[in-house]
Amino acid sequence: MNCFSDCSTTVSLVTRQTLELWRGTMKEVGGKFGTGVLSYFKFLKWLLMFNIFSFLVNFGFITIPQLIYHPTPDIPTGVSFKGLEILTGAGYFSHTVMYYGGYSNKTQGTGGWPEYNMQLAYFFTITAYMVLCGAALIYSMASSFRKKYVLADSGLGGAWQLLCSWDFSVTNERAVRQRKNNLRIQLKESLSEKVQVALLPLTERLKHYGVFLGTWLLSTGMALGCGASVYFLQSADKASGSLLEEAATLLLPFVVSLINLVVPLFYSLFKKIEHYSNPRMQVYAIIVRNVILKMSILGILCYYWMKDVANTFSCWESIVGQALYRLVIVDFLFIMLGSFFGEFLSNVIGTKCIQSLGVPEFDVARNVLDLIYAQTLAWIGIYFSPLLPVIQIIKFFILFYLKKVSLTQNCQPPRRAGRAAQMQTIFIAILFFPSFVGALSMVAYTMWTLPPSDNCGPFRGLNTTFSAIQIWMDDLNGVDGFQWIVWIYQHVIRSEIFYFLVSLIILVFIYIFRQITQGRKLLIILLRQQIVNVSSSELSGPKCLVHQCCCV
Amino acid sequence: MGNKQTIFTDEQLDAYQDCTFFTRKEILRLHGRYHELAPHLVPMDYTNEPDVTIPLALIVSMPELNENPFRNRIVESFSEDGAGNLSFNDFVDMFSVLSETAPRELKAIYAFKIYDFNVDNFLCKEDLEKTLNKLTREELSPEEVTLVCEKAIEEADLDGDSKLSFADFENMITRAPDFLSTFHIRI
Numbered sequence: 192m193n194c195f196s197d198c199s200t201t202v203s204l205v206t207r208q209t210l211e212l213w214r215g216t217m218k219e220v221g222g223k224f225g226t227g228v229l230s231y232f233k234f235l236k237w238l239l240m241f242n243i244f245s246f247l248v249n250f251g252f253i254t255i256p257q258l259i260y261h262p263t264p265d266i267p268t269g270v271s272f273k274g275l276e277i278l279t280g281a282g283y284f285s286h287t288v289m290y291y292g293g294y295s296n297k298t299q300g301t302g303g304w305p306e307y308n309m310q311l312a313y314f315f316t317i318t319a320y321m322v323l324c325g326a327a328l329i330y331s332m333a334s335s336f337r338k339k340y341v342l343a344d345s346g347l348g349g350a351w352q353l354l355c356s357w358d359f360s361v362t363n364e365r366a367v368r369q370r371k372n373n374l375r376i377q378l379k380e381s382l383s384e385k386v387q388v389a390l391l392p393l394t395e396r397l398k399h400y401g402v403f404l405g406t407w408l409l410s411t412g413m414a415l416g417c418g419a420s421v422y423f424l425q426s427a428d429k430a431s432g433s434l435l436e437e438a439a440t441l442l443l444p445f446v447v448s449l450i451n452l453v454v455p456l457f458y459s460l461f462k463k464i465e466h467y468s469n470p471r472m473q474v475y476a477i478i479v480r481n482v483i484l485k486m487s488i489l490g491i492l493c494y495y496w497m498k499d500v501a502n503t504f505s506c507w508e509s510i511v512g513q514a515l516y517r518l519v520i521v522d523f524l525f526i527m528l529g530s531f532f533g534e535f536l537s538n539v540i541g542t543k544c545i546q547s548l549g550v551p552e553f554d555v556a557r558n559v560l561d562l563i564y565a566q567t568l569a570w571i572g573i574y575f576s577p578l579l580p581v582i583q584i585i586k587f588f589i590l591f592y593l594k595k596v597s598l599t600q601n602c603q604p605p606r607r608a609g610r611a612a613q614m615q616t617i618f619i620a621i622l623f624f625p626s627f628v629g630a631l632s633m634v635a636y637t638m639w640t641l642p643p644s645d646n647c648g649p650f651r652g653l654n655t656t657f658s659a660i661q662i663w664m665d666d667l668n669g670v671d672g673f674q675w676i677v678w679i680y681q682h683v684i685r686s687e688i689f690y691f692l693v694s695l696i697i698l699v700f701i702y703i704f705r706q707i708t709q710g711r712k713l714l715i716i717l718l719r720q721q722i723v724n725v726s727s728s729e730l731s732g733p734k735c736l737v738h739q740c741c742c743v
Numbered sequence: 744m745g746n747k748q749t750i751f752t753d754e755q756l757d758a759y760q761d762c763t764f765f766t767r768k769e770i771l772r773l774h775g776r777y778h779e780l781a782p783h784l785v786p787m788d789y790t791n792e793p794d795v796t797i798p799l800a801l802i803v804s805m806p807e808l809n810e811n812p813f814r815n816r817i818v819e820s821f822s823e824d825g826a827g828n829l830s831f832n833d834f835v836d837m838f839s840v841l842s843e844t845a846p847r848e849l850k851a852i853y854a855f856k857i858y859d860f861n862v863d864n865f866l867c868k869e870d871l872e873k874t875l876n877k878l879t880r881e882e883l884s885p886e887e888v889t890l891v892c893e894k895a896i897e898e899a900d901l902d903g904d905s906k907l908s909f910a911d912f913e914n915m916i917t918r919a920p921d922f923l924s925t926f927h928i929r930i
Contacts, residue, residue: 217929218929221929222929226921226924226925226927230924338847338920338923339920339921339923349891349894349895349898350894350895350896350898350899350915351915351918351919353871353874353875353878353891353892353895354854354858354866354874354895354899354912354915355915355916355919355921355922355925356921356925357812357813357878357925358925359811359813359841359925359926359927359928360925360927360928360929361810362806362807362809362810362811363810364809364810367810367811367812368880371812371878371879371880374878374879375879375880375882375883378879378883378887378891379883379887382887382890382891611921611924612920612921612923612924613920719901722901722902723901723902723903725902726901726902726903726904
């Protein structure tokens with residue numbers, strides 16, 4: 192146990208010594224805007240680390256061997272570099288190592304270099320990266336949940352406001368003054384609040400439920416409608432040689448990003464007619480609606496790629512890679528536009544035209560959801576375009592500075608001290624559940640069942656990508672000394688009983704831990720009662736032995 | 744990474760690294776900040792552990808503490824003599840507890856000390872009133888101040904003695920997950 196804690200302390204020391212990136216900027220932002228807004232920048236930096244790791248792994252194990260053995264890409268005659276490729280990713284780029292199609296399937300071994308099996312390298316690199324990402328996400332989700340998520344909601348009461356809500360990291364004089372003002376206003380509000388009637392009359396409640404049902408149906412319907420329109424637009428989208436048609440391939444990502452920008456604004460109009468008892472529920476509702484919209488559009492696109500593109504085009508993995516590249520680039524352009532309209536124009540309108548609106552606040556939830564969407568695109572694209580993390584790294588780098596400048600020029604610090612820590616846990620959970628799990632299942636489905644294209648890429652000619660492993664196992668069978676690997680493969684990885692047993696054991700453990708948690712909750716209630724009883728019995732009267740005895 | 748620094752011996756740096764939540768580089772940086780607060784008082788060579796303290800007035804002039812409403816109480820809670828004169832060890836301890844990696848229990852202990860103005864190990868009504876006045880620049884009327892403090896004690900006091908002991912305070916902290924991130928000063 193000791194050695195484990197020593198190891199983890201050393202690891203965290205080493206990581207902190209190397210990850211000094213942006214320390215000064217983050218201190219400045221935290222000093223002026225507080226920890227809530229700072230959590231967005233910390234999230235951005237965390238996602239950047241995922242992409243840097245992905246780039247190092249992909250470049251080192253896949254691209255460099257390809258470049259060593261085939262230094263010049265085979266570009267067919269007549270295709271030259273026009274400037275449009277940076278936006279569309281097609282044309283000149285589609286024959287380079289940027290996409291799946293640029294990699295060969297031979298086991299290299301020329302010119303004195305050792306043998307390097309490209310198929311196994313590609314497969315294992317992608318798999319190892321996904322597994323490590325999943326492990327990192329589960330670990331941070333679990334530790335964040337344990338530290339920061341409180342199930343019994345104590346409410347934003349007076350004691351909390353007084354003793355726990357002051358943000359010690361704010362160091363800017365104007366920001367401190369503003370926070371003191373805000374706290375004073377909030378305290379005055381909570382003092383003068385009349386006691387709300389706990390139960391509204393039945394007709395009022397039915398009306399509220401009716402409104403909720405209506406808005407949820409409408410928002411889900413809009414999400415599905417957008418998904419369907421994207422599907423029909425996609426079926427009408429064919430890429431080929433001429434410049435105009437290549438530029439026309441940008442239409443689909445443009446429409447997708449436009450939907451992602453405009454529809455959430457529409458959802459925020461619902462705030463006016465809905466009445467939630469708890470302002471936190473409102474934020475959750477907005478988040479859930481946005482996630483449903485973005486994931487349903489991505490789901491429809493993935494379905495189209497898996498079903499139609501895989502059967503129609505000859506080098507379909509590269510086509511999917513190019514589509515993802517275009518989505519990433521256009522998404523970046525739209526985030527920049529969104530920053531311009533959302534923050535700069537709101538500031539101008541709020542200060543010059545409609546004074547009552549005031550200076551805008553930085554909307555952490557919307558920006559974090561944009562980041563999660565961008566990362567989902569990158570995770571889906573790893574298999575089809577191994578160098579997509581490079582674009583993502585550049586995008587996040589520019590985005591950090593862009594958002595920082597926009598924040599300092601246009602926004603004011605948040606007025607309400609919010610539940611930043613619990614929101615952080617929810618964002619990591621959203622990053623894991625629809626985002627990473629969705630990307631992982633799509634890549635897994637591609638590798639497991641879809642036939643790779645016949646004339647390009649490292650898996651050409653095989654039935655499925657996974658057959659490469661099968662072939663390798665057959666080869667190993669003939670070699671002495673490696674029989675145990677083959678045994679593990681045949682009886683553990685390929686047998687269903689193993690996964691069934693593992694799932695069963697995990698379910699049993701979850702049940703046991705849940706029972707322990709329930710028992711502990713009961714113990715807390717009894718102990719609290721005991722504190723009150725012990726102290727009140729000290730002040731007066733005979734000791735209440737019954738209560739004291741029963742809680743040991 | 745310098746083996747060339749002559750401010751501390753290697754054993755001293757290892758001891759600091761073990762006892763606080765800082766790395767060697769951060770400790771050297773902290774020494775730089777400590778030195779620049781009073782260059783004529785603080786020697787550059789700490790290998791023979793000189794007995795030097797910096798007075799309260801200089802410490803609260805640091806930009807990280809300058810605007811904090813509780814700056815005096817923070818420095819007093821970490822000083823050995825209770826009057827706010829910090830030696831380098833106290834200085835490092837202070838920023839270590841206020842750093843991001845310090846655990847919740849440690850932060851709760853020191854937060855309690857900071858809010859306890861009359862140093863009697865309880866947060867009584869006067870302590871809460873002083874806290875409130877520091878947080879709102881004394882712009883609430885006396886009746887409002889009394890009301891808020893009474894409501895706060897009512898909510899958090901578990902054992903019914905109309906003041907908050909450390910156990911009450913810690914219980915309240917466990918229900919406030921933001922505390923770990925707000926009770927944090929970056930240096």
